[in-house]
Amino acid sequence: MGTILVVAEIQKGAIRDASYELVAAARGIEGAEVNGLVIGSGVGDLASEFASKGAGKTLVVDDPAAANYNVDVWSKAIKAAAEASGADLILISNTPTGWDVAPRIAAGLDCAFVSDAIRVAGGDGGYNLVRRIFNGKLDAEVSTSGKTVASMQPGAGTAYEGSSDGGTEALSTDLSAIAKFVEIKIAASTGVDLTKADVIVSGGRGVGDPEKFPEIIQPLADALGGAMGASRPVVDAGWLDHPYQVGSSGQIVAPKLYIAAGISGAIQHLVGMKASNFIVAINKDPDAPIFEVADVGIVADLFDIVPALSEAVKAAKG
Template sequence: MTSLVIAEHDNASIKGATFNTVTAAAKCGGDVHVLVSGSGAVKAAEAAAQIAGVAKVIHVDGAQFEHGLAENVAAQVLAIASSYSHILFPATASGKNIAPRVAAKLDVAQISDITKVDSPDTFERPIYAGNAIATVQSADSVKVLTVRTTAFDPAPSSGGSAPVENVPGAADAGKSKFVGQEIAKSDRPELTAAKIVVSGGRALGSNEKFHEVLEPLADKLGAAVGASRAAVDVGYAPNDLQVGQTGKIVAPQLYIACGISGAIQHLAGMKDSKVIVAINKDPEAPIFSVADYGLEADLFNAVPELIATL
C-alpha cells in the first residue's frame, strides 16, 4: 500500500498545502511518494525530498509541466497511477482542477475535501456547508482524494532524506496552452496560510472603507485580509479574498470578523479557526454563535479603538 501526493510548487519551492497533504497521506498507511512535475523544478524536488515522512520523490521535467496545466499533470499522474493505492491532492484550485480528471479516467469515485482518515478505505468529509460530517467508505482499488488542508497539521519541511527518481514525462496533451498570468503582490501573509485573519463584510459600506478600516488592523497584527461573499459581490474586495463555502477555507489561530453577519456559507469557511472574534452591532447576528469573543459595537468606532490599544 503506497500513497502518491501531487505536489504544488512554483518550480523552485514547495507550496504549503503539500505539507498538510503529506500528513493525510501518511495516515492512509504505507509509504508516501511525492510527484513533482515541472520545468526546471530540481529545487522543488529536492525540497520535497526533505519533507519528513516522504519515502520517495518522483521528479518529471518538461516544458509542458511548467505552469501546471491540469490536462498535462493529469496525464502524468495517470501514467504512474497503477503503482498506488491512494492518490491525494490538496483541495486547492489546482488540486480540484486535476483530481476529477484523474478519477474519471481511472473510473473511480473521487472523495472530496477529506478532513479525517479513519482507515485506509474510510474517510470523513463535511457536507451541508460543514453542518454534518459524512463518513465515506470506498471499495475502489485506487482512492482519489482531495484533502482539506486546514484539517491536517503540516508535515515538517525538514528531517527527511527521500531519494529523487527522475522519470520520463507524459507527452503534452495539446488540449490547452498557457497564455499569461497577473500576480498580485502583497506584503501580507497568504490568506489560507496566515496565522491571523482580519475579515470584513458588507457593513463596511464601500471599497474605500473596507481598506481604510481593515488594513491598518491587519498591518498591526501581521494578518491576512479576508472578506465575506457579500462584500465581494458588491465590489468591496476582490474574490481571491473571499472566505467561505464558495471561497477559501481558513483555520488560523485568530480570526477577526468585522461587520460580518455570519451566513452559513461564510461560517463553513472559517469556523475551524482556533479563536474567533466578532465585531457587529446586531446582537442577533449568527456570527456570535460561533465566536469565542463577541463585541456588540459599531465597527467604525471599535476597530480604530482596537488599533489604538494595540
C-alpha cells in the first residue's frame, strides 16, 4: 500500500476525535505510510500535535484565507496536499465539512470515492471499505480501483492514542475561492433542553401521526417525570419543532433512561442518544438498528406498549 493522507478537522480550537479515528484507520492498513494535513489559520501548534500523535509527517496549509471553513479553499488545499504527498488514499471525516468537500476532491482528481465508511482495508489495486446503506438496515462491501477518496463515519472506530515521529511541512498553494464565508450562526435557544432530563421518551416515524405525540408519547414522559423527544423525520415532517430533535443535528443526550418508540435507529439518531445510561427500544421491526444500541427491546406495536406502560408507571408510583 502507498501513502495515506489523513485530513484533520479543527473544532473549538482542537483537533477533533474523529480526526484521530482516521489516524487509527490509516494505521490499521498494513504497509501504508501515514501523512497528515492540517488546514487553518494560526494552526502550527495543532499541526505539530497531529504530527506527533499519530499522523506522522504533516502538511500544513496555514493561511488567513483558511481561518473559517470554505469549500473552495479546502478543496484546493487537499488536492495540493494529495499531489505533494503522492497519497493514493485520502481520508476525511464524514462531518458537515467532509460531506461538503470530499466528493469535490474525488471529482477533481477523477478518482474513486466512498463515503461514510465504517471500515477500510487495503485491496487489490485499491481499497476495500464497508459502509452502511438504507439507514443502517444493510451493510455494503465496496472496493475501489486506483486513487481513492474516502470519508469515514465519526465514532465508527476508536481514536488513535499512540505517538509518531514526523515534523510539519508548510504547503502553500492557490487558495482563491468563489464561495464566500459570511458567518456562523447559533440557533436561538427555545427552552427545550433535553440534555438536563433524567428520562427521555422519544417518538419516531412509527408514531405515524403528529396528534399521537401529545396523546401517547408525552403522557409516558410525564409519568416518568421526563421530557419528550423525537427523531429527525418527525421534525422534518413538521410534527414537532426542531428543539425536540435528538441526534447529530439536534440535541446530544445521555439521560438515565431513554425510551425510543417507533424509531428505527438511523445513525444520525444513534449518535445523539447512544451514550444514555439505559435504553429501551420499542419497534415492530425486529431488524431495526435501534435494537443494537438498546439494553432492552420490545418487538411490538408501540400503540399497545406505550399507553400500558404509562398506566403501569402511574400505578407503581401509587
